[in-house]
Amino acid sequence: MNDPGKVSESVFRRCVEKRLYHLPAGEGAICQSDRFSGRFEAAGLQLASASAAEEGPDAMTGASAVYQAVAYLAAAGALPLFVTLDITADRACSEKELHQICDGAGRAAQLLGLSVLQSDIRYLSCSGQGRAMAAARALGMADAAFEPERARPGQALIMAGCAGWHGSLKLADIFREKILSAWNEDFAAPLLYPQSLDQYFLPPADGRQGEGGLFASAALAAQAGIRAMHAPGEGGIFTGIWDFAARARLGVRIFLDRIPIRQETVEVCDLLGVNPYLLMSQGTLLMAADEEMRILEEFAAAAIPAAVIGYFTDGSDRVVINDGETRFLEPFRGDSFYKAFKKDEKQSLQENKKSGV
Numbered sequence: 001m002n003d004p005g006k007v008s009e010s011v012f013r014r015c016v017e018k019r020l021y022h023l024p025a026g027e028g029a030i031c032q033s034d035r036f037s038g039r040f041e042a043a044g045l046q047l048a049s050a051s052a053a054e055e056g057p058d059a060m061t062g063a064s065a066v067y068q069a070v071a072y073l074a075a076a077g078a079l080p081l082f083v084t085l086d087i088t089a090d091r092a093c094s095e096k097e098l099h100q101i102c103d104g105a106g107r108a109a110q111l112l113g114l115s116v117l118q119s120d121i122r123y124l125s126c127s128g129q130g131r132a133m134a135a136a137r138a139l140g141m142a143d144a145a146f147e148p149e150r151a152r153p154g155q156a157l158i159m160a161g162c163a164g165w166h167g168s169l170k171l172a173d174i175f176r177e178k179i180l181s182a183w184n185e186d187f188a189a190p191l192l193y194p195q196s197l198d199q200y201f202l203p204p205a206d207g208r209q210g211e212g213g214l215f216a217s218a219a220l221a222a223q224a225g226i227r228a229m230h231a232p233g234e235g236g237i238f239t240g241i242w243d244f245a246a247r248a249r250l251g252v253r254i255f256l257d258r259i260p261i262r263q264e265t266v267e268v269c270d271l272l273g274v275n276p277y278l279l280m281s282q283g284t285l286l287m288a289a290d291e292e293m294r295i296l297e298e299f300a301a302a303a304i305p306a307a308v309i310g311y312f313t314d315g316s317d318r319v320v321i322n323d324g325e326t327r328f329l330e331p332f333r334g335d336s337f338y339k340a341f342k343k344d345e346k347q348s349l350q351e352n353k354k355s356g357v
Contacts, residue, residue: 004055004338006234009035009331034247036231037076039142048078048142052233053135056170057097060200062087062105064166065136067201068233068282070112072138074218075229075285079144083109084137085119090128101134107197114138145219149227151248151288153314158292159260160217160285160299160306162203163237167280167337168265169200171272175340182271191264201283203262205303217285217304224298228288235332236278238320241310242329244286245318254310254329256322273343274336288312 007015012035021033029042037050052068054061062085070080085105089098098121109116117139151157172179172191179188194200221229228248232240237259245252261276269276289295292308299306310320318329 003334005335006053006332008333036072036243037078039076039078041142046142046144047139048073048076049137049139050076050078051135051137053133055131055133057093057100057130057132058173059100059104059107059197060170060173061132062101062103062134062136063108063197063200064104064282065134066105066108066112066138068231069136069138070114071218071231071282071285073140074145074222075231076142077144077146077148077222077227078140078142080112080114080138080140082115082117082139084117084139086135087119087121087132088124088135089121089132090124090126090130092128092130093123093132094130097130097132101132104197105134105136111197146222146227148229151228151244151250151312153250153312155228155288155290155312156292156308157241157244157252157254157310157312158287158289158295158306159237159309160221160287160304161201161260161281161283162265162305163259163261163281163284164265164269164276164279164336165203165262165284166201166282167236167335168262168268168276169194170280170337171268171340175268175272179268179271183267187264187267190262191268202304205305216302217299220298220302220304221285221287221295224295225291226287226289226295230286232281232284232286234280234335234337236275236336237281237284238275238277238329239332240281240284240286241320242318242331244288245312246331248288248312249316251313251315251317252310252319252329253313254318254320256320258307258309260305260307269336272340274340276336278334278339279336 032039040047050069050072052065054064066083073080087101168191230244265276296306319326
């Protein structure tokens with residue numbers, strides 16, 4: 001049985017890279033693609049495309065898909081022009097829930113200053129639990145914001161945003177009763193009651209101007225001269241770091257205690273028995289920088305948490321160091337969000353067995 005969410009890196013390579021990315025682009029055309037964005041160039045026309053998907057029956061579902069697709073595009077140096085949205089729902093998903101998904105996507109597009117060029121909704125033939133999948137695609141002009149570069153050995157790896165924040169909100173919404181039975185409601189409030197769409201991606205902070213989530217971080221980084229970026233998402237910050245280093249064909253040394261993470265995220269993952277560093281991290285941004293202190297000052301002025309979490313190295317060793325111990329990072333194999341469901345189902349079955357249900 002396959003885990004929900006995106007497929008593992010090895011399955012992606014076998015199914016997509018080997019069967020789709022080798023196809024010819026046409027005479028005189030250049031087509032470059034990876035898992036996060038694609039670039040097409042022909043007769044002076046330079047286009048870029050990126051997609052993202054989110055599962056769920058609420059406003060966060062549509063908003064997250066749009067934000068992340070635009071974030072992938074922005075991190076690749078492209079100037080987003082518009083988005084498209086396709087929603088696939090099981091037959092138990094109500095029209096009200098479809099309204100919420102579309103409202104969230106529309107609000108996100110509006111905040112980003114983009115139009116939704118095309119959209120459609122279709123039901124699956126099977127019934128289910130009222131779930132839907134929103135798939136957004138952002139299209140824009142390649143290299144219009146900046147010409148992307150690869151990270152280099154010796155450069156600092158800067159992270160903006162908070163690891164696992166987005167996944168924490170999703171978990172809090174689903175496991176609300178469990179959280180309220182274990183925590184003080186005031187402590188849980190930032191997770192349970194986000195005050196704006198932006199807070200789905202960045203924790204609340206005094207002094208932050210406007211909304212825009214990760215796209216605002218990418219724009220700020222570009223203005224500061226950053227030319228190598230990556231937008232983590234499913235699989236969490238560890239997967240994002242591995243992907244960023246792998247694309248540059250470099251190693252990386254990460255210091256766990258430097259990764260920005262909210263205590264609420266640590267607590268909710270501890271409560272549910274999952275790894276916060278492998279939890280959905282839409283809203284974070286990874287950057288390679290030479291002048292790290294200047295970049296940190298730029299983000300501090302925008303009230304966006306940021307820190308130097310490590311350095312790029314020659315070779316292919318991608319490691320994280322914690323209390324003198326070193327462990328190797330791995331390519332994407334799953335997200336803590338879905339593992340929390342598995343653990344909860346297993347616990348429920350054990351409790352039912354004990355009670356004789």
